[in-house]
Amino acid sequence: MTLHALKLTARILTITSALLLAGAAHAETLRLSTLKQPGSEGEAAALKFAKLVGDxxxxxxxxxxxxxxxxxxxxxxxxxxxxxxxxxxxxxLATADDKRLAITWFPYAFTNYDTAKQSLSPGGAVFGIVSEAISSKGLTPLGVYGEGMGGAGFAKAVENPADPELKRNLKVRVWPGGTTHRVLLERFGFNTATLPWAELYTGMQTGVVDGQIGGTAGMALESFKDITKTWVQYNDHFEGDWFIVNSEKYASLPEADQKILLEAAQEVSAARFEQVKAADAKHLETMKAAGIEVVTFDDATLEKLATVARKDVWPQIADELGAETLGQLKSSLGIN
Known part of the structure; x- marks a missing residue:
């Protein structure tokens, strides 16, 4: 090879290396935090999202x-x-500084996986309400990772849980600040008590309370399997984690990359909606195998419970959302 050719080759290699280094220097690294534990399905979903975006x-x-x-x-x-x-x-989502975000656990905002998926996706009512509420805080929502439909676990038998008119001598724990579910349970015929999470296991074990609400069947298996005698799948709310991004950082990305982030989050969210339905069903079967009485309802019964909640409970807890937000939710459900 001639000296000229060697110099030309070296120059090409130098330019190529510079271009590669420039490309690497301009790569954007975003840090994503999650509560999910290593090896969990939740961490796998976050890693899947990261891979989709990277690819x-x-x-x-x-x-x-x-x-x-x-x-x-x-x-x-x-x-x-x-x-x-x-x-x-x-x-x-942290709800302390914006009451509209109580919509994420508002009772019977939806009753099944299909309506939850529709409402929690871009263009859906709850997604829109959350987007509006957190945009002023500098946050943009991209999707929802579902944990499952909510229900209630009891340390004893529950008489005819499908009947919202029956008065029961059972005391159910609600979380501090859980006004929405306190009113809901009392309308469904239960007594209620406020108890910190750290005291709940002992409270159920010793009879201070007879049951708890606010989580999923999977969460009940993790924390209360040995003291739960009855599980009622009320489908009172949908438990989920939100993909959120700093709005300024998001806006600084090219529009094409913003779209990629949104689509990747939605792809992971949609896949999880399919998985979570099966996961909930598996958890209910695990409960049955452990000797726990599992009570589920058909669609008609769920709609009956939802109708009672929306008619009698929502007016009492309207302040949890505010009149405008509650009006948006009602409109999305065709309720006057």
Whole structure:
């Protein structure tokens, strides 16, 4: 090879290396925090999201997932995403500074997986309400990772749980600040008591309370399997974690990459909606195998319970959302 050719080859290699380094230097790294534990389905979903984004942006964006609250408690991370100190998160929404976000657990905003998926997707009522509420905080929602439909677990038998008119001598724990479900349970014929989460197991074990509400069958198996005698699948709310991103960071990305992030989050969310239905069913079967009485309802009964809740309970808890937000929810459901 001639000296000229060698010099030309070297120059080409130098230019190529410079271009590669420039491309690497311009790669965007986004940090995503989640409560999900390593090896869990939730962490796998976050990693899937990161891979989809990395592949579809051809490496322009790398999402680094931090599981198990490595970047801080989820309430702290929520603030950090608002401030831009953390780019993204997959976690619950902090409702302390905006009551509209109570919509995420508002009783019977939907009653089944199909209506939940529709309402919690872009263009859906709850997704729109959440988007409006958190946009002023500097946050943009991209999707929802579903944990499952909510229900109630009891340390004893429950008489005819499908009858909302029956008065029962059972006391059910609601979380501090859980006004929505306190009113719901009392309308369904139960007594209620406020108890911190840390005291709930002992409370059910000793009879301070007879049951608990606010979680899914899977969560009940994790924490209360040995003391749960009856599980009632009320489908009172849908438990989920939200993919959220700092709005300023999101807006700084090219429009094509913004679309990729949204579509990737929606793809993961849609897949989870299919999985979570099967996961809930599996958890109910696990309960039955463990000797727990499992009560489920057909669609007609669920609609009956929802109708009672919307007619009698919603007016009493309207302040939890505010008149405008409640009106949006009613409109989405065709309720006057």
């Amino acid at each position: 579809r942006t051809e490496g322009r964006i790398e999402i680094k997932v931090y599981p198990a609250s490595q970047l801080g408690d989820w309430t702290e991370v929520y603030e950090q995403v608002m401030q831009g100190a953390v780019d993204m998160a997959m976690q619950p």
